[in-house]
Amino acid sequence: MDPKRLAASKAVEYIKSGMTVGLGTGSTAYWAIEMIGEKVKSKELQVKAIATSKRSEEQARDLGIPIVPFAGIGQIDITIDGADEADEKLNLIKGGGGALFREKIVASNSLQLIIIVDESKLVKHLGKFPLPVEVVPFGWEKVFEKLGSLGCLPNLRQDKDKPYLTDNSNYIIDCAFGEIYAPAVLHNKINSIVGVVENGLFVGMAKVVIAGFENGEVKIFSANPAPG
Numbered sequence: 001m002d003p004k005r006l007a008a009s010k011a012v013e014y015i016k017s018g019m020t021v022g023l024g025t026g027s028t029a030y031w032a033i034e035m036i037g038e039k040v041k042s043k044e045l046q047v048k049a050i051a052t053s054k055r056s057e058e059q060a061r062d063l064g065i066p067i068v069p070f071a072g073i074g075q076i077d078i079t080i081d082g083a084d085e086a087d088e089k090l091n092l093i094k095g096g097g098g099a100l101f102r103e104k105i106v107a108s109n110s111l112q113l114i115i116i117v118d119e120s121k122l123v124k125h126l127g128k129f130p131l132p133v134e135v136v137p138f139g140w141e142k143v144f145e146k147l148g149s150l151g152c153l154p155n156l157r158q159d160k161d162k163p164y165l166t167d168n169s170n171y172i173i174d175c176a177f178g179e180i181y182a183p184a185v186l187h188n189k190i191n192s193i194v195g196v197v198e199n200g201l202f203v204g205m206a207k208v209v210i211a212g213f214e215n216g217e218v219k220i221f222s223a224n225p226a227p228g
């Protein structure tokens with residue numbers, strides 16, 4: 001089976017009926033949403049969900065997963081999402097698919113963030129993948145300069161011949177830092193630049209990273225013990 005699908009299948013085991021579930025974005029989260037949809041359809045699971053992107057919300061609605069807005073929900077019980085990189089401390093780079101702000105606000109309101117990846121995403125140090133930073137379009141040029149002065153090579157993400165627009169109508173600047181040894185420090189420096197909405201460093205947020213391997217293995221890296 002596809003390693004992304006293997007990881008998704010293990011993650012979905014953490015969901016119980018009655019939970020509010022955060023739905024991630026990307027080709028790995030896609031499989032988790034499909035599997036949740038199957039369980040909702042067969043009535044094995046009764047859940048409410050909140051999505052981290054318009055495309056995940058559309059997929060969930062098509063599968064009959066009830067979508068709720070932030071207003072009126074308490075805590076999100078579990079969010080299942082992908083990542084572009086995960087290090088040994090379960091710190092992450094996210095946002096390759098452009099949904100980092102929504103992913104972070106959903107994750108930060110979740111009791112548990114479960115990350116699903118294939119083995120290629122497991123790294124010793126974050127940073128080979130350029131760090132996505134969501135910025136407000138007004139004044140983006142100044143933010144671009146300031147990001148560069150933090151020691152990266154910044155690149156305004158494009159969609160054909162125009163700047164890529166997030167679901168929040170913002171731009172993304174992809175920042176090639178090389179290896180990042182102090183992700184929490186860098187996270188705070190980036191977010192202190194006026195015009196930055198959020199950056200794709202998720203430090204200390206993931207409780208579990210589930211990795212699928214080409215040989216069919218699934219490994220669970222956990223900040224807490226796995227469910228019994």
Ligand code: 5RP
Pocket residue numbers: 024025026027028029081082083084093094095096097098099100103
């Ligand atoms: C989207 C994300 C994705 O989770 C990340 O890009 C991984 O995507 P994929 O599972 O397709 O490799 O952060 O903004």
